[in-house]
Amino acid sequence: xxxxxxxxxxxxxxxxxxxxxxxxxxxxxxxxLEDSIDxxxxxxxxxxxxxxxxxxQEINERSIAIAKMxxxxxxxxxxxxxxxxxxxxxxxxxxxxxxxxxxxxxxxEISGKQDFNAKDFLNKLEFIRYKKGKIAGYTSRLxxxxxxxxxxxxKGILKDITQEIGGVNYQKHINFMSxxxxxxxxxxxDTSLVNIIRKSEDAINKRELFFIPEENIAVVxxxxxxxxxxxxxxxxxxxxxxxxxxxxxxNNRLHLIHASSKAKKVVISDIPLAEMLMHSKYQSGIMVARxx
Numbered sequence: 001x002x003x004x005x006x007x008x009x010x011x012x013x014x015x016x017x018x019x020x021x022x023x024x025x026x027x028x029x030x031x032x033l034e035d036s037i038d039x040x041x042x043x044x045x046x047x048x049x050x051x052x053x054x055x056x057q058e059i060n061e062r063s064i065a066i067a068k069m070x071x072x073x074x075x076x077x078x079x080x081x082x083x084x085x086x087x088x089x090x091x092x093x094x095x096x097x098x099x100x101x102x103x104x105x106x107x108x109e110i111s112g113k114q115d116f117n118a119k120d121f122l123n124k125l126e127f128i129r130y131k132k133g134k135i136a137g138y139t140s141r142l143x144x145x146x147x148x149x150x151x152x153x154x155k156g157i158l159k160d161i162t163q164e165i166g167g168v169n170y171q172k173h174i175n176f177m178s179x180x181x182x183x184x185x186x187x188x189x190d191t192s193l194v195n196i197i198r199k200s201e202d203a204i205n206k207r208e209l210f211f212i213p214e215e216n217i218a219v220v221x222x223x224x225x226x227x228x229x230x231x232x233x234x235x236x237x238x239x240x241x242x243x244x245x246x247x248x249x250x251n252n253r254l255h256l257i258h259a260s261s262k263a264k265k266v267v268i269s270d271i272p273l274a275e276m277l278m279h280s281k282y283q284s285g286i287m288v289a290r291x292x
Contacts, residue, residue, distance in 0.1 A: 041092040042121065045069055049111045059291045060227030063108040067227075067246045067257045070100060073266045075259050083185045086138045088126050098145070100259040100266055101229060101244045102129060105157070108227075108291060128152050138186040139196040143177060145231050145241035146204055149289050158229065158289040160210075165223040165288060167210035174204045176238035209240070211285040217274040221254035224288055230256055231287040232277065242283065247273075 048069065049055065054062050076094030091099060106124045110116040127133040130140045131151050142148040152158050178198045181187045187194055211233045212220055224230075224247050234242035245258030253272040260267050269276050277283045 035090075035093070038090055038092045039118075042118065045107060046111075046116065049107075050114070054111055055114050059108050059112060060225055062111050063104055063227035063246060063291060064248060064257075066107045066111065067100075067104045067248075070095065070104070070266045071257070071268070073100075073259070075261055075264045075266070077261060080141070081184060081186075083189070086135055086141065086186070088122060088129070088135060090122070090125065095259045095266060096261075097244045097259045101246065104246055105229070105291065109157070127155065128157060137193075138190075139193055139200070143197070144174060144200070144204055145244060146174075146207075146209060146287070147200060149229075149231065149287065150204075150207065153289070156292060158291050160287065161228075161290050162212060162287045163210040165212070166216060166220040167212050167287070170209040170211040170233065170240070170285075170287075172209070172233075172240050174201045174238060174240055176236070177201065179238055204240070209287075211287050213285040214274070214277040214283065217254070217277065217286060218272070221272075221274065224254055225290065227291065229289040229291070230273070231289070232283050233285045233287065235282050235284050241287070245269075247288075 045066065049062075049066075052065070054065055057065070073092075074094045075096065076091065077096050079091050079094065079096055079099055080089055082089070092103065095103070102125060105128060106121060109124055110120040126135060128148075129142060130136070131142060131147075132140065133155065134140070142151055149158070149160050153160055175198070177184060177187070178194050178201055181191065181194060187197070226248050228247040230245050230247050231241045232243040232245075233240060236242060243258065245256040248255050248257050248268060250268065250272075254274065255271075256269040256273050256276065258267070258269065259265070260269075271279075273286070277285070
């Protein structure tokens with residue numbers, strides 16, 4: 001009931017904020033998002049951050065607090081893979097696993113100061129979502145999550161800690177996007193982009209990657225902290241990561257806050273992450289990154 005209550009509180013605050021903005025047209029610097037519900041949800045999160053003084057907490061603690069604010073938010077798949085020109089798509093009303101994680105990372109970053117606004121949110125979201133921190137077309141987005149980790153480590157956002165907590169070499173040839181063009185609207189519309197995607201895949205294939213095999217997760221889970229970013233590796237040919245989420249310990253076991261396609265909403269996993277992966281025939285292990 002507590003999880004449901006927090007989500008309903010956010011929605012309630014969101015609609016109240018919409019009404020207040022419409023009636024008074026005040027505090028316009030708080031946010032400038034295209035969708036009024038996204039705008040109001042952002043304002044609600046900002047109000048909670050202030051009321052709970054989350055800016056005084058460490059970033060991993062803020063990450064968990066903000067991730068919990070999204071519990072019960074509906075799952076909506078493929079929100080970034082739509083037709084049309086590449087732009088900074090924002091959706092706080094419906095999340096897939098990647099957009100949940102990105103929103104949590106961005107909000108955790110910007111809430112480290114007492115006051116933040118829409119410009120901070122949008123700029124930081126663009127910064128972490130695209131290779132060089134700016135939109136330069138479809139291929140500038142970090143489509144593969146190992147690429148997302150690699151570039152955001154270079155930007156100083158996080159550190160890949162997989163190897164230091166017990167990770168072993170991850171051998172995988174990455175080519176899923178370039179060999180599944182029909183799964184991506186932008187690639188179907190402009191096949192010239194495939195060569196650029198292939199270059200990104202080649203760059204990933206030249207890197208030394210590490211992962212923690214599923215059978216070893218329970219052994220090292222005490223080295224993973226609340227708020228760490230979890231990327232689940234996959235057995236699917238040509239693909240390295242199939243799911244992502246935020247680490248949280250429940251009763252001294254490692255669980256996952258994630259946007260679940262099965263549950264159709266953002267949840268904390270019912271069972272520990274180690275058991276969760278062992279029950280899946282497509283998942284093979286995890287990579288772990290820590291926010292800085």
